Amino acid sequence: KQEVTQIPAALSVPEGENLVLNCSFTDSAIYNLQWFRQDPGKGLTSLLLIQSSQREQTSGRLNASLDKSSGRSTLYIAASQPGDSATYLCAVRRQAGTALIFGKGTTLSVSS
Amino acid sequence: EAQVTQNPRYLITVTGKKLTVTCSQNMNHEYMSWYRQDPGLGLRQIYYSMNVEVTDKGDVPEGYKVSRKEKRNFPLILESPSPNQTSLYFCASSLRIGTAYGYTFGSGTRLTVV
Numbered sequence: 587k588q589e590v591t592q593i594p595a596a597l598s599v600p601e602g603e604n605l606v607l608n609c610s611f612t613d614s615a616i617y618n619l620q621w622f623r624q625d626p627g628k629g630l631t632s633l634l635l636i637q638s639s640q641r642e643q644t645s646g647r648l649n650a651s652l653d654k655s656s657g658r659s660t661l662y663i664a665a666s667q668p669g670d671s672a673t674y675l676c677a678v679r680r681q682a683g684t685a686l687i688f689g690k691g692t693t694l695s696v697s698s
Numbered sequence: 699e700a701q702v703t704q705n706p707r708y709l710i711t712v713t714g715k716k717l718t719v720t721c722s723q724n725m726n727h728e729y730m731s732w733y734r735q736d737p738g739l740g741l742r743q744i745y746y747s748m749n750v751e752v753t754d755k756g757d758v759p760e761g762y763k764v765s766r767k768e769k770r771n772f773p774l775i776l777e778s779p780s781p782n783q784t785s786l787y788f789c790a791s792s793l794r795i796g797t798a799y800g801y802t803f804g805s806g807t808r809l810t811v812v
Contacts, residue, residue: 617795677801685743685756685757686731690740
């Protein structure tokens with residue numbers, strides 16, 4: 587059974603700091619891994635999609651890496667801003683079935 | 699704008715009163731799915747649809763029904779809602795299954811059953 591774990595559960599940093607969010611998964615048989623952002627009471631915004639054959643993807647200040655063999659992904663946020671404050675969710679799309687399996691998220695707070 | 703639209707955004711209802719949450723996407727996506735999000739449990743798949751007239755159960759389907767009569771619409775039906783179905787619901791779509799295709803999520807429907 588695929589399980590996705592995100593560490594830490596919460597993180598507080600001052601503005602301008604670079605930070606790394608971690609995601610691990612137990613079964614390497616995945617189609618892809620997707621990072622989402624969720625603001626309180628709001629929907630999920632897709633940040634980055636990494637296909638199973640890829641090692642990393644970049645979008646602006648965000649960089650996500652994937653090491654499928656070790657079951658790990660990281661989301662790197664450069665020069666954090668207060669507007670980055672949100673919950674970040676990691677999800678893997680398993681090959682068996684169609685569901686996205688989500689981690690429980692890392693809640694990030696960036697103070698000015 | 700490419701998007702997944704859910705309605706209503708908020709709904710309070712009473713136990714046993716049938717309700718439908720609508721979901722519509724304008725991206726010609728084949729695949730659509732419903733999730734619920736609960737504190738401590740995260741997001742879990744309720745039902746999904748690979749294409750028109752093709753639906754199947756996800757991980758937590760009990761108490762829910764779906765239909766896919768048109769490609770763009772995928773309503774979630776609660777025939778007899780109960781308090782344990784109080785949750786935040788998300789509809790999602792994807793062009794198709796495959797490594798290159800990610801999900802687009804709607805803005806969510808917060809349902810309270812009293």
